[in-house]
Amino acid sequence: MEHITLLLGIVIITALVFDFTNGFHDTANAMATTISTGALKPKTAVAMSAVLNLVGAFMSVEVAKTISKGLVNEEGIQPEVIFAALVGAILWNLVTWLVGLPSSSSHALMGGLVGAAVASAGLGAVNGDTLVTKVLLPAVAAPIVAGVAAMLATKVTYKLNGKIGEKTSAKGYKAGQIASAGLVSLAHGTNDAQKTMGIITLALVAGGALAPGSNPPVWVIVSAGLAIALGTYLGGWRIIRTMGSGLTDLQPQQGFAAQTSAASVILASSNLGFSLSTTHACSGAVMGAGLGRKGGVVRWSTATRMFVAWGLTLPAAALVASGAELVMRTGDIGVVAVTVFLVGSCLAIWLISRRQVVDHTNVNETAAASTEAEEPGVVTTAMAAVAVPPLAGTTAAVTDEDLKATIPASTANPAAPTTPTAPAAAV
Numbered sequence: 001m002e003h004i005t006l007l008l009g010i011v012i013i014t015a016l017v018f019d020f021t022n023g024f025h026d027t028a029n030a031m032a033t034t035i036s037t038g039a040l041k042p043k044t045a046v047a048m049s050a051v052l053n054l055v056g057a058f059m060s061v062e063v064a065k066t067i068s069k070g071l072v073n074e075e076g077i078q079p080e081v082i083f084a085a086l087v088g089a090i091l092w093n094l095v096t097w098l099v100g101l102p103s104s105s106s107h108a109l110m111g112g113l114v115g116a117a118v119a120s121a122g123l124g125a126v127n128g129d130t131l132v133t134k135v136l137l138p139a140v141a142a143p144i145v146a147g148v149a150a151m152l153a154t155k156v157t158y159k160l161n162g163k164i165g166e167k168t169s170a171k172g173y174k175a176g177q178i179a180s181a182g183l184v185s186l187a188h189g190t191n192d193a194q195k196t197m198g199i200i201t202l203a204l205v206a207g208g209a210l211a212p213g214s215n216p217p218v219w220v221i222v223s224a225g226l227a228i229a230l231g232t233y234l235g236g237w238r239i240i241r242t243m244g245s246g247l248t249d250l251q252p253q254q255g256f257a258a259q260t261s262a263a264s265v266i267l268a269s270s271n272l273g274f275s276l277s278t279t280h281a282c283s284g285a286v287m288g289a290g291l292g293r294k295g296g297v298v299r300w301s302t303a304t305r306m307f308v309a310w311g312l313t314l315p316a317a318a319l320v321a322s323g324a325e326l327v328m329r330t331g332d333i334g335v336v337a338v339t340v341f342l343v344g345s346c347l348a349i350w351l352i353s354r355r356q357v358v359d360h361t362n363v364n365e366t367a368a369a370s371t372e373a374e375e376p377g378v379v380t381t382a383m384a385a386v387a388v389p390p391l392a393g394t395t396a397a398v399t400d401e402d403l404k405a406t407i408p409a410s411t412a413n414p415a416a417p418t419t420p421t422a423p424a425a426a427v
Helices: 006-036 042-056 062-071 079-098 105-121 128-160 166-206 218-234 237-246 252-272 278-292 300-328 332-353 363-372 378-386 400-405
Strands: none
Touching: 006 042, 006 079, 006 105, 006 166, 006 218, 006 237, 006 252, 006 278, 006 332, 042 166, 042 218, 062 105, 062 128, 079 105, 079 166, 079 237, 079 300, 079 332, 105 128, 105 166, 105 278, 105 300, 128 252, 128 278, 166 218, 166 252, 166 278, 237 278, 237 363, 252 278, 278 300, 300 332
């Protein structure tokens, strides 16, 4: 193993902590729809996802190269800069996990790296072309491409299985969901695990332990794969709740279409070295699948909150990272202060999360309760307004209000004055 200094060791450990948070933050990408439709039990789903994330980490290093050699200039970057970037990324991951929003761990990391690099060496430290072509453009394109693909796949799926019947075809698609969820997990490992590999490799180059331009060492690949797998196994239940039924109500056919579309987009991006947000791709696919089913809806209030979080990810992580880098310029005292701030903030967020625990035992129950409280949409309200009332003499449902109207006021309320009432109409 390369010569590791104390500061470099702290940076590597912090990077693995980020990888761990990335794992439980993004578990929903692969398994939320599988859990919500009942294709797999929650604990079985996250265990399967963890194993496949680990396998995927060994399949490619193209994304790791983008981060370690492409996003920022290696010359002049110190380990303190990497540490500051990780502080911004970890805190954003935990805040969005606390409120159950599926934001991008990838963009949090890259936002932190850009903010810390600019604070340390100025705008020239960031390769603008790489940032635009391999980070920002994929961020916009991924949810659109995955969403359109999932919507079309859903429409085709229901059309092909129209004669079979929805309940019968759902059984087969639950099995298909298990396979497609595994593919998403594998794709997640090929993309997200590599980001931590890239950041550790960049730290090793900055600390003089590796030559510039080096690929991730084997021990870096193994440790990053294990960290993201462990985080995935613990499960980000709050975000699974949002992705599983907070955005839309999915049937197994839709879940299969969404997961297959997202996996295709992620694997293609990994092969091209694009540091894609798997969260963006999977969220876009879920919304597309929701719109692809006749009568399906997307809860745009939840989607809007999610879009706002996406827009804030890069600048928020960059702002925290740049502040951390400025504090660490004071020397060892600054490094200690930032470390204490990070640990204290993580502990505070965890304590707040314990006030309302969401885990594998209640993830779907909580989602169902929140779904039932959803206000009627514009289309539903408009249809109710123009509906033709039932004609006299036809059978109609009798409500509590109808029954109250047939009861004399003196009976319903003894204190009320007695007045003649008309005979109740026969129903």
